[in-house]
Structure formats: C-alpha cells, structure tokens
Amino acid sequence: MQPEQMRVLLEAVARGECGVEEALGRLKNWPVENLGFAQVDHHRHLRRGFPEIVFAGGKDPAETEAIAVSLVAQGARLLVTRADESTLARLRARFPEGRANARARTFALCPEEEGEGDVIVLSAGTSDIPVGEEAAETARAMGARVTTLYDVGVAGLNRLVPHLERLQKARVVIAVAGMEGALPSVIGSLVSALVIAVPTSVGYGTSLGGFTALLGMLNSCASGVVVVNIDNGFGAGFAAGLVNRAIVQAASAGVAQSGRSGA
Numbered sequence: 001m002q003p004e005q006m007r008v009l010l011e012a013v014a015r016g017e018c019g020v021e022e023a024l025g026r027l028k029n030w031p032v033e034n035l036g037f038a039q040v041d042h043h044r045h046l047r048r049g050f051p052e053i054v055f056a057g058g059k060d061p062a063e064t065e066a067i068a069v070s071l072v073a074q075g076a077r078l079l080v081t082r083a084d085e086s087t088l089a090r091l092r093a094r095f096p097e098g099r100a101n102a103r104a105r106t107f108a109l110c111p112e113e114e115g116e117g118d119v120i121v122l123s124a125g126t127s128d129i130p131v132g133e134e135a136a137e138t139a140r141a142m143g144a145r146v147t148t149l150y151d152v153g154v155a156g157l158n159r160l161v162p163h164l165e166r167l168q169k170a171r172v173v174i175a176v177a178g179m180e181g182a183l184p185s186v187i188g189s190l191v192s193a194l195v196i197a198v199p200t201s202v203g204y205g206t207s208l209g210g211f212t213a214l215l216g217m218l219n220s221c222a223s224g225v226v227v228v229n230i231d232n233g234f235g236a237g238f239a240a241g242l243v244n245r246a247i248v249q250a251a252s253a254g255v256a257q258s259g260r261s262g263a
Contacts, residue, residue, distance in 0.1 A: 033070050037063055040070045049245070050142055051076035053234070056083040056105075065090045068109075078109035079141040081134065081234050104133035104233070108141045115145030117244035120170040121237075122160075122187065124153025124177035127202040131233040132176040135198065138237025139174075144244045154182045167191050171247050172240040176233065178202025181213025188222025194243055196236045197227045 012018035031043030041052045051071055056064045064080060064087050071078055072095070080091060088100045091107040098109040119139045123132040129150050136146045147170075152160040167173060168191050175184040176198040184197035197220070199213035206212060210230035217227045228235040 035066055035070060038067055040067055042071070042074050042076070045076065049242070050238075051078070053138075053238075054078070054080040056080050056087050059087075061087040061090045065094055068107075069094065072109060077111070077141060078107070079138065080107040081105065081138070083107055099137075101133055101137050103130050104137045105130070106134060106137040108137060110141050115140060115143055116248045117144050117171045118169060119144045119146045119172045119174065119240045119244050120167060121146060121148045121174045122152055122176065122183065123148075123150040124175075124179070124183045125155070125202065126151050128176045128178055128200045131198055131200050131231050132174070134233030135174045135176065135237035135240070136233075138234050139241045139244070142238065142241030142245065144172075144241050152183075153177060153179075154186060157186070160186070164190060172196065172243050174198060174236045174240055176200060176236075177217075178210060178213050179204075179207055181216040184217050184225050184227075185220040185222045188220060188225040193224075194240075195222070195225045196239055197225050198233060198236045199227070199230050201231055 009018065009023055013020065013023050031041065033040040033042060044050070044052045054064055054067050064083065068078055068080060068091060078098070083091065083105050085102065088102060088107055091098060092100050095109050098107055100107050121132045121136045123129050132148060132150060136148050139146050147166070149163055152163065167187065170191065170193045172194050173187055173191055174196045175187045177183040178200035179202065181197070181199050184195050188195045197217040199210045199217055201210035203210070203212065214227065214230055217225065228239070
C-alpha cells in the first residue's frame with residue numbers, strides 16, 4: 001500500500017465509511033508480508049521514496065514472480081534487476097503491460113509518464129552497454145528523463161564532442177567504462193553536474209575483472225566524480241534518480257514559493 005492509498009484508507013475510517021476490521025484486513029500484509037521464503041517490505045516507499053527493488057540473481061523465477069506480485073498488489077512500482085531469460089519470460093506473461101529489457105536484465109512496471117529532469121548515461125564502449133542499460137532503466141523507473149549515449153569512450157573522443165552541449169545541461173551524468181576506466185575523469189572535467197562513475201568488468205587480463213577501472217575512477221583528478229561498485233548499473237541509476245528527484249522537487253518548491261510571494 002502506497003502513501004496515498006494509506007491516506008485514502010485512513011480518511012475513509014475517519015469518515016466512518018470503512019470499519020476498523022475492514023481496514024485491518026486491508027492492512028494485514030503491510031508493512032511486511034511474509035511469503036515464507038521472503039519478507040516483502042511494503043514500507044520502504046515511505047522511508048526511501050521508492051518501493052523495494054527485486055534482485056532476481058540467485059532466486060528461482062517463481063520466487064521472483066511471487067515477490068513481484070506481492071509488490072504490485074500493494075500498488076507499488078515494480079523494478080526487477082539481474083533477471084535471466086526464464087525470469088523475464090514469467091514476468092512478461094504475468095505483467096504483459098510491463099517493460100522487459102533483456103540486455104539490461106531488468107523488468108519494470110511503472111506508470112506511463114514523461115520523465116522529469118535530465119539524466120544522461122554514457123558508455124565508453126559497446127561492451128559496456130548492458131551495465132549502462134541497467135542504470136538507464138533504474139533511473140527511468142524512478143521518474144527521471146534519461147538519454148543514453150553509447151560508445152563514446154577515450155579511444156575516440158571525437159565521438160563525444162558533438163554531445164558536449166547536451167552533457168553540460170544534464171543534471172546527472174552516469175559514465176560507464178571498463179578497461180582503464182578513464183571516461184568519468186574526462187566527463188568530470190567538462191560538466192558541472194554530478195558524475196557517477198561505473199567501472200565494468202570489461203577488459204583484458206590486467207583489467208582484473210574491473211578492479212583496474214575501479215581504482216582509476218576512485219583516483220580521478222576531476223572533482224565531482226563519485227564511484228559505485230563494479231558492474232553496478234543499478235546503484236548508479238538509483239543514486240542518479242535520487243539526485244534528479246531532489247533537484248526537481250527543489251525547483252517545484254521554488255516555483256510554488258515564488259507564486260505565493262507574488263500573490
């Protein structure tokens with residue numbers, strides 16, 4: 001049950017339109033629902049501003065589906081990450097209106113709405129795209145407007161130059177790179193927005209499964225660059241979504257305050 005649904009229910013009880021026992025029945029699986037193998041947190045939206053995310057890795061497809069059904073039944077947005085093909089197939093069948101992204105290994109069921117703000121996801125190479133797509137899908141699920149620019153790494157910076165004006169207007173930039181992980185430092189020197197660096201496990205032997213890119217990003221000489229874990233597109237997308245939402249809310253509050261001052 002989402003905050004607005006809770007408000008409607010409490011107001012109905014206050015008006016005498018809904019009895020206490022009926023309200024208790026509707027709240028019996030809130031805030032935590034025990035599925036036997038999982039404790040589904042229906043309270044997270046109130047604490048964090050976004051419902052529980054379902055990490056499908058290591059779960060049986062039927063378990064992931066059951067958790068998804070539980071969340072959707074309470075009116076929550078749904079985002080499933082690290083879903084394999086069999087899991088995606090089950091979710092498509094259960095929620096045909098949802099959006100499956102096989103490359104990102106994500107499934108989302110969110111209201112159809114135009115995103116707000118401007119989050120840009122870059123990938124250094126095409127091999128980094130799956131991690132970039134996971135970041136993009138996560139930020140979109142959180143209500144951000146997302147643009148993706150792929151294969152614009154330091155091996156050919158001329159590919160990045162045509163997009164500089166757009167990058168300099170972004171509210172958050174996610175830079176995804178493997179190998180030596182240089183792209184975030186370049187972007188950090190060109191934009192005023194927060195840059196979220198995502199090292200990937202793409203690369204040859206001494207890339208050490210992304211560890212070289214991770215250390216390079218952590219040692220970036222550009223200011224305003226923060227780093228998430230190797231291949232953690234979800235973490236980058238979620239952080240970008242939080243920052244973008246805070247900026248959107250602050251802008252809306254400023255407009256509202258300006259309107260009241262001028263009244």
